[in-house]
Amino acid sequence: MSAEQALATVGLTVGDVLAGTGDALADGRAYLVGSLASGLGNAGSDVDIHLLVSGLDQQVPAALHFVRDVAVDVEEYPAAWVDRILAAAAEHTAVLGQAPCEVALGRSIDRYTFRWVARWVHAAPLLDGTPPVFTDAQVAWLLPLAVREAMDQMLLAQAAAELADEVPDGQLPEGARTYLWQRALRLLLEVRCRAAGDVTTGDKWLPARAARLGFDLGGAPCRDGYRHAVRQTLGIAVPDVRLAVAVRPAADSRRAKLAGREVLVNRHDRLLGDPLACEGLLGTVLREFPAERVLEGVRRGELDLVVDADGFEGVLR
Structure with missing residues (x-):
């Protein structure tokens, strides 16, 4: 989705944003990020813009603008972070499995860094002629790392749910086991979405992401339901946590x-x-x-x- 198409969701154009933010976007490459760039935003969404600036040493906190009563956040980031992310990814090029579940081995990308990867994979250049943050080839290279980060979280949720299953009856709050297995199922769905190329962050967007990819949010929130879902969804044996x-x-x-x-x-x-x-x-x-x-x-x-x-x-x- 182009930035022009995405901004139409909130009734703005690229020209409106450029005019309404003054010279805030003058120094660097500007990208629309967040829910609008991912195709998940609505008429009430804010506009999030990341500006990649050469020579900048650290992130600059967001500057808030209002364009026709729409909140527009502009954050500046060192352009060098892109190369740094790709260099870190190069340390973890070993990949296990095949589609739909290619996963990186070794140390996974850390959750802090993944926040920027997730936003920049779907970033839409604000101006014609601005290259994407990551090329298609680089995105394909980063996806197994994104899958690994989500799979780590899935396994931790599975471990907590399996521990809860071993706790004698009456020693856990009512519904605790169901909640923990439901959480593991949601993280399984997150793994599947990332493997399909959708790395949008924000738990609230997961149902919409799954729906547009044609994935089922269902699954019985219990050990057997989870195991069946893993085999059906990822095509792998359930890992022994x-x-x-x-x-x-x-x-x-x-x-x-x-x-x-x-x-x-x-x-x-x-x-x-x-x-x-x-x-x-x-x-x-x-x-x-x-x-x-x-x-x-x-x-x-x-x-x-x-x-x-x-x-x-x-x-x-």
Whole structure:
């Protein structure tokens, strides 16, 4: 979709935006990004513009403009970030599987960097003659990394749901298992959308993305329903999270002494007594600690579930 076509959704033209933002777009390459550029916006959407500026060292916070009462956000980014992203992607060129589920091996692209990848894959040049941020060949190269980032999140959701299934009845809030399996199913759908080339960010857009790609949002929110959906949707065996997911002390947590007693201060600055000390693959940890204690540790912010790179490659090969 061109920028002109996308802006028509909110009743604007490229000329309107250029006139209404003054000289804000003078220095750099301007791109329409976000929901409008992805073809998902509506008449009430804001207009998001990213300006790639040569020689800029860091991101410049958004400047808000109003064009015919439509909010237009202009953010400046170092043009060098594009090459930096591609250079980082070059470190992870090994790809496993085939369409519809090509996935990068090794360390996946980090979630912070992926925010810019997602916006710039669908970015629409504001002016004729401006090249795309990424060429079609570069997008095809980046997609397995985007799939991997989503698959990591899917496996973590699957791990939490499987832990919940092992917790004795009555020890979890009503509906907790259903919620966790539903979350895993939504992340499975995210993987499928990215594999098809749609990397739009924002959970609220997932139903619309799936619908326009012809993907079913259904699936029973339980272990069997999830396993069936993975096989049907991705054409792969359901990964064994006990071998692919690890348990680690929570990031941004720290141990402290309080009145002679050891406590843990979690990332929310809450004091937790009797913190659980464990680290290793989920299957190994579960041989020593019950599932309910591990899940409680994750919920309390004393433990993190993380995808183990070697384990991930092992279960998918």
